[in-house]
Amino acid sequence: MKQIINRMELRxxxxxxxxxxxxxxxxxxxxxxxxxxxxLNDLKTAVSEAVxxxxxxxxxxxxxxxxITAVIYADxxxxxxxxxxxxxxxxxxxxxxxxxxxxxxxxxxxxxxxMQSFCDSVRVISKPQKGTTVTLTKRFERKPNGE
Amino acid sequence: MNLRIExxxxxxxxxxxxxxxxxxxGEMREQIDSTAKKVRPQKLILDFKEVPFMDSSGxxxxxxxxxxxALWGGRVTVRGLSPQLKKMAELSGISALAxxxxxxxxxxx
Numbered sequence: 656m657k658q659i660i661n662r663m664e665l666r667x668x669x670x671x672x673x674x675x676x677x678x679x680x681x682x683x684x685x686x687x688x689x690x691x692x693x694x695l696n697d698l699k700t701a702v703s704e705a706v707x708x709x710x711x712x713x714x715x716x717x718x719x720x721x722x723i724t725a726v727i728y729a730d731x732x733x734x735x736x737x738x739x740x741x742x743x744x745x746x747x748x749x750x751x752x753x754x755x756x757x758x759x760x761x762x763x764x765x766x767x768x769x770m771q772s773f774c775d776s777v778r779v780i781s782k783p784q785k786g787t788t789v790t791l792t793k794r795f796e797r798k799p800n801g802e
Numbered sequence: 803m804n805l806r807i808e809x810x811x812x813x814x815x816x817x818x819x820x821x822x823x824x825x826x827x828g829e830m831r832e833q834i835d836s837t838a839k840k841v842r843p844q845k846l847i848l849d850f851k852e853v854p855f856m857d858s859s860g861x862x863x864x865x866x867x868x869x870x871x872a873l874w875g876g877r878v879t880v881r882g883l884s885p886q887l888k889k890m891a892e893l894s895g896i897s898a899l900a901x902x903x904x905x906x907x908x909x910x911x
Contacts, residue, residue: 671825696855696886703857707824761831761866765858765894772893 658729661687665723669714669739677706677723677737684725685733688795697773698733698793704766705737705789711758713741713787731795736788743783751779805833814843815881822856827863835870842874851882860887861894868899879903 663684667673678699685698702723709721722738744750751771756764770777774793781787803820816834820826838846846867850856868878878900883891891902 671823674823674825675821693886699855700857700886700890703823703855707857707859711824760869761827761859761862763858763861763865763894765861768893769858769890 657732659726660729661727663725665725666720669710669717669719669721669741671707671710673721674703674706674710677721678703681723681725681735685727685795688727688731688733689797690795694793694795698735698791701770701773701777701791701793702735702737704769705735705791708766708789709737709739709741709787711762712744713739715742717741731797733793733795735791737791738786738788740786743785744779744781744787745783747779747781803830805830807834807837809841809843812843813845813847814838814841815847815849817849817852819852820854822850822853822860822863824857824859827859831863831866834867838867838870838876842876843871844876845879846871846876847879847881849881850884850887853882853887854884856887856890858890858894861890861896864891864896864900877901 665680667676681702682695682699685695706721719739719741723735725733725735727733749755751767753768754764756762767777770791774791776792778790779787803818803826806817808815814837818830848864848867864878864880871878880900881903
């Protein structure tokens with residue numbers, strides 16, 4: 656088991672105003688790694704996608720609670736779990752197809768494609784009527800002339 | 803998030819400022835469309851120079867405007883994408899539907 660050097664938990668109501676709060680809070684949490692701007696932006700973007708999914712899809716017609724736990728490991732790996740107790744995803748494989756969306760015309764259907772491209776791994780666990788957990792993992796590179 | 807709209811010849815430029823996500827994109831869309839639908843510009847320029855962050859909601863915003871402008875035969879040009887935003891644009895394949903100006907060109911004007 657990898658050594659954990661820091662950990663945080665966050666919960667907030669699924670109002671869309673909290674999308675920026677959530678990605679901002681996670682970025683602030685990983686700042687201690689002195690991350691490259693691109694790495695930080697990648698994680699921030701992926702978190703924004705996962706939280707937006709929870710808000711737009713998980714709690715489609717209602718306001719629920721979104722839970723985030725983030726862990727920093729000693730080797731510079733960051734794991735962020737975004738969880739909702741919303742409606743769940745009936746077909747995860749379908750939901751992860753680029754351009755597939757149930758969100759209407761203004762949604763690009765790229766959320767999972769972006770998470771996959773901007774993180775090292777994305778795991779999705781979902782049960783209809785129980786909710787969805789998206790786990791994002793990203794290894795942060797050390798700056799070339801860091802230390 | 804705020805927006806500046808400029809009309810010049812047949813072109814309408816919408817310059818956005820602030821972070822673009824699902825929360826802010828809705829208001830942006832309404833403001834851009836309310837002018838665009840009246841003016842029906844042949845060239846609708848979306849300027850992202852002052853957008854430090856966007857997620858895929860930004861792509862949704864561009865796609866939506868491509869569809870709207872197509873109603874009167876207008877085309878969308880995307881200007882001022884930072885390298886991070888460009889990465890998102892490339893992933894989405896949006897360059898098949900809208901003109902992407904390179905950052906250098908956008909910065910010169």
